[in-house]
Amino acid sequence: MSKLETGDAAPDFTLPDADGNDVSLESFRGRRVILYFYPAAMTPGCTKQACDFRDNLDALAGEDLVVLGVSKDKPAKLQQFRERDALTFPLLSDPELDVHKAYGAYGEKLNYGKKIMGVIRSTFVIDADGKVEKALYNVKATGHVARLMKDLAIS
Numbered sequence: 001m002s003k004l005e006t007g008d009a010a011p012d013f014t015l016p017d018a019d020g021n022d023v024s025l026e027s028f029r030g031r032r033v034i035l036y037f038y039p040a041a042m043t044p045g046c047t048k049q050a051c052d053f054r055d056n057l058d059a060l061a062g063e064d065l066v067v068l069g070v071s072k073d074k075p076a077k078l079q080q081f082r083e084r085d086a087l088t089f090p091l092l093s094d095p096e097l098d099v100h101k102a103y104g105a106y107g108e109k110l111n112y113g114k115k116i117m118g119v120i121r122s123t124f125v126i127d128a129d130g131k132v133e134k135a136l137y138n139v140k141a142t143g144h145v146a147r148l149m150k151d152l153a154i155s
Contacts, residue, residue, distance in 0.1 A: 010025060036070070041073045041081035053089060056149060059155070070105075122139065
């Protein structure tokens, strides 16, 4: 697993959203994208993180930032997650983990002191030209959006 760094080309992808419609990173060229990977829809930490993005979407959109969430969940579960928590940004399904792996968001990690293979909670800011502006690995669900906004000088 190789991790992406600032200046790397963001790997292009096309994934289905919660409604089964294809969403591709390329379609957002000309805009900045926050692409975040989370372990599982409707779990406490992932819900907290998604709701933080939802609650700050206006401020992010004001800086011309688009938010995309990616998990290994199937579209039907993403649809339930979106509806349950009134999420207003695209949730994308990557059950084969191909995009996770391309971004270094899947691999060996520590879980309660034990090494396992799994989703590494990660966030990427991709610039308007498709280059990685920020690559953040092993982020904490709680407080992550506030920290990201501070790093990006968004109030």
